[in-house]
Amino acid sequence: MHLATPSRRALGLAAVSAIAMSTAVLSVGGVAQAAPAPIPFTAADGSITVQAGYCSIDWHLVGGSGGADGNAVAGAFGGELVVTTEVEEDDEFVLWAGTAGADGTPGNSAVGGVNGSGSWNGISGMNGGGGGGAASTVEDLNGTMLVAFGGDGAGSDAVYGQGAGDEENGAPGITEPSLSRAATAGGNGTVTGTIQPCAPVAPGTPTVNWIEAGNGSAQLQIWRGSIPQDSTGTPVYEYSLDGGAWQPLVTGGDYQYEPTIPGLTNGQTYSVRVQMTVDGVTSAPTVAKTVTPFAPIGAPGGVTVSTSPTAVTVSWTAPTTAGTFPLAGYSIGMGAGEMGGEACTTGADVLSCVITGVASGADYSVVVFAVDDHENFGEASQRVMTGAIPFPASVPTSNGPLATQGFSTGSVTPGQTITVSGTGYAPFSTVTVLVYSTPTVLGTAVADENGAFTFTGKLPAGLAAGSHTLVAAGVDANGDPRYLTMAVTVAGSTTGSGGLAYTGADVAVPAIGGLAALAIGGGLVVAGRRRRTAE
DSSP, X not given: OOSSOHHHHHHOOOOHHHHHXXXXXXXXXXXXXXXXXXXXXXXXXXXXXXXXXXXXXXEEEEOOOOOOOTTOOOOOOOEEEEEEEEOOTTOEEEEEOOOOOOOOOTTTOSBXXXXXXXXXXXXXXBTTOOOOOOOEEXXXXXEEEEEEOOOOOOOSSSSSOOOOOGGGTTOOSOOOTTEEXXXXXXXXXXXXXXEEEOOOOOOOOOEEEEEEEOSSOEEEEEEOOOOOXXXXXXXXXXXXXXXXXXXXXXXXXXXXXXXEEOSOOTTOOEEEEEEEEETTEEOOOOOOEEEOOOOOOOOOEEEEEEEOSSEEEEEEEOOSSOOSSOEEEEEEEEEETTEEEEEEEEETTOOEEEEEOOOTTOEEEEEEEEEETTSOEEEEOOOEEEEEOOOOSSOOOOSSBOEESSSOTTSBOTTOEEEEEEOOSOTTOEEEEEEETTTEEEEEEEOOTTSOEEEEEEOOTTOOSEEEEEEEEEEOTTSOEEEEEEEEEEOSOSSSSSSOOOOXXXXXXXXXXXXXXXXXXXXOOOSOSXXXXXX
């Protein structure tokens, strides 16, 4: 007579509510030392304690089988439970392997087998029936955690004889799908398993900001990925071409590197990925970026410039050295001080360019690049300086008014000290102050970080009576000419003429001393870097 339904016995018993009490994951991210080895155990150990660096246990429990009856009919197998639980350091568990129930007395005697022994026991058999097997269990400090039930004993008396397994003797009525009846031969129960180390924490994937083609090479900028907590190792970076083997790239603890990959074939496109390894653990690879190395076209020659108050004309000769890819055109870079960029582009058969919008008084630096049909820049030409751009012969179109300080524009006198100010210029750029009709430079000032300037200087002693215009000439934040103006009236006369008296001053001299010096000192900023593949 069975004391439980077959389906219940097939599933077995497990106190899953107790399992939930021991499922906290131990975080050991960034442990610098090598991961510890798995630790196997058996019920013979009696108890186990979780050490640091271990995060889970793989359990395998088999309950004791029921005993045979007096006619040597085998008892039922015990239950089998295979499950993994998460654990923390210092968790303790007590292990019990249930024994098999004893066999019944032969000859259909009234003496049945006794129950097996364990933390949960079966029931003794009667009338020659086998005893019930005992459960195999795992207990933590809060009580029973895992159970594999014991099997029923066999019964020589079809009505009443076999001993019941422990399932009906105190095991909680909670089923666990991973528990099933053992499929192997009967006998004593077992508790075995392995304490598993925590999985190592991988470093974060590095970032490839850009990759730039070179001559038989490629340069890239990489940012370090996140480093696991408590890591002591030095990041090691590797690269892979077209999904191939990983090769050393750079090793170091800095946040940013710009290493070069050598030995590439010009004209061939490569797919490049990067990964980072710290303490023997490797990050996920970066998303692939493509690059096509190339030999650059040679530098254009014979660069010449000519200037007017409103434009710079640049001419050059074609380069004599071919590159990997055909010539597609030219890029002309022009800058004054720290401002500059690509000022003009032409086709492959056009060897000159007129650049307008130049600033009077500025001394520009000009350079020419050949560009191939893959938008790669070739070698730079020799840099050429324009010299100071002439000031306009007449008052230029105004971009706004000058402000005065301490004098009346309606009546000034030759040789008078004046103070003017204005805004809207490029920060730290040079502003030249002139007086018209005939342009005469009064001096220069340097704009502050906000693009504002103040100038104090004297009007020419020979300035003729009549109407004149003060002009502040410079460049705005975009590098475009900026002119602020103010009309003034000169009282009296020192020359008897309606124009300016000759002062003997060369207007180009102060300009070269101001804007030109800034241009030469700051150098040229041009769009001459080779094209980069970026995010």
